[in-house]
Amino acid sequence: MQVIDIHSHFFPKTWPDLEAKFGGGDWPWLKHFANETNEQGYSKAMLMKGQQAFRPIYSACWDAEVRLAQMDAQGVDQQIISATPILFAYEKPIEQALYCAQLFNDAALEICAKDNKRLFAMAQVPLQDIDAACKEASRAMKTGHVGIQIGNHVGEKNMDDEGVLTFLQHCADEDIPVFVHPWDMMAADRTKNYMMGWTVGMPAESQLSIVSMILGGGFDRVSKQLKICFAHGGGSFAFLLGRLENAWLHRDIARGHSAHPPSYYLDRFYLDTAVFDHDALHLLVQKMGTERLLFGTDYPFPLGEQEMGKLIKTAPRLTSEEKQLMLADNARQFFNLSV
Numbered sequence: 540m541q542v543i544d545i546h547s548h549f550f551p552k553t554w555p556d557l558e559a560k561f562g563g564g565d566w567p568w569l570k571h572f573a574n575e576t577n578e579q580g581y582s583k584a585m586l587m588k589g590q591q592a593f594r595p596i597y598s599a600c601w602d603a604e605v606r607l608a609q610m611d612a613q614g615v616d617q618q619i620i621s622a623t624p625i626l627f628a629y630e631k632p633i634e635q636a637l638y639c640a641q642l643f644n645d646a647a648l649e650i651c652a653k654d655n656k657r658l659f660a661m662a663q664v665p666l667q668d669i670d671a672a673c674k675e676a677s678r679a680m681k682t683g684h685v686g687i688q689i690g691n692h693v694g695e696k697n698m699d700d701e702g703v704l705t706f707l708q709h710c711a712d713e714d715i716p717v718f719v720h721p722w723d724m725m726a727a728d729r730t731k732n733y734m735m736g737w738t739v740g741m742p743a744e745s746q747l748s749i750v751s752m753i754l755g756g757g758f759d760r761v762s763k764q765l766k767i768c769f770a771h772g773g774g775s776f777a778f779l780l781g782r783l784e785n786a787w788l789h790r791d792i793a794r795g796h797s798a799h800p801p802s803y804y805l806d807r808f809y810l811d812t813a814v815f816d817h818d819a820l821h822l823l824v825q826k827m828g829t830e831r832l833l834f835g836t837d838y839p840f841p842l843g844e845q846e847m848g849k850l851i852k853t854a855p856r857l858t859s860e861e862k863q864l865m866l867a868d869n870a871r872q873f874f875n876l877s878v
């Protein structure tokens with residue numbers, strides 16, 4: 540079976556000192572630990588945000604040889620890499636965000652250049668400025684990216700924002716696949732313990748994005764050609780679709796601007812399969828259909844699928860044809876891959 544992982548992240552090994560360049564004390568950078576390795580023997584680094592430790596990472600993030608060796612060991616044929624949302628710089632002035640987008644987009648292609656048949660990249664765009672975001676999306680696709688990853692909100696602006704919808708229409712017009720990743724999670728003050736920002740906030744963010752896109756009339760307005768995929772199985776969306784549908788049917792103010800009930804739009808978007816549980820995957824299959832699900836791991840992070848592909852390969856209620864659709868065929872079509 541071919542296996543294409545559409546949700547994996549990278550960091551370049553180094554990049555210019557953004558604080559020295561632009562000022563401000565909250566820029567991301569990597570603190571490398573010379574001579575220190577993790578339990579698997581790989582070099583370690585700490586992802587820093589200003590002077591704050593943000594997340595420990597290891598060399599799979601920047602070293603394509605390490606990534607390819609782990610893909611070989613776990614039977615992953617292709618991987619699509621994308622930035623980690625901390626690199627988006629949506630809150631910065633547009634010149635700075637555009638600089639970061641081009642810097643990290645070009646760096647992603649350098650990593651992929653180690654094996655252009657197996658590694659592909661999605662680009663980031665400065666989504667706080669729609670003209671600049673559209674231009675960078677088009678530029679990135681010309682330089683070899685296979686899609687664009689966006690954060691699921693820009694400050695207070697959700698997926699029903701006029702600018703965001705304009706950007707999505709641009710992507711639809713140019714056949715640019717879009718992957719929506721949750722970030723900058725809600726209720727930060729109340730979720731600061733136990734990684735609840737990731738286990739509670741992120742799934743809620745993804746649900747909020749899909750709901751705002753539907754009820755904001757986004758799917759009525761943006762062309763059907765748009766290929767859009769939400770991360771982490773769409774978060775809590777599928778489980779709570781019944782609640783949303785019930786609200787739409789029985790409470791006028793819950794309908795927003797959507798011409799149809801929420802369940803009408805399920806054939807307008809895709810979800811990845813990073814849900815870590817067979818019952819959750821089965822629910823996604825029942826709600827979305829196997830043709831709308833793309834295999835994704837969130838590699839190489841601790842909250843990703845540690846044995847890449849195991850969830851789908853060992854799913855008890857799926858045929859091998861259905862598994863092949865989710866593991867590779869859907870991704871090949873979604874990202875227009877020729878592998």
Ligand code: CO
Pocket residue numbers: 546548720770837
């Ligand atoms: Co991710």
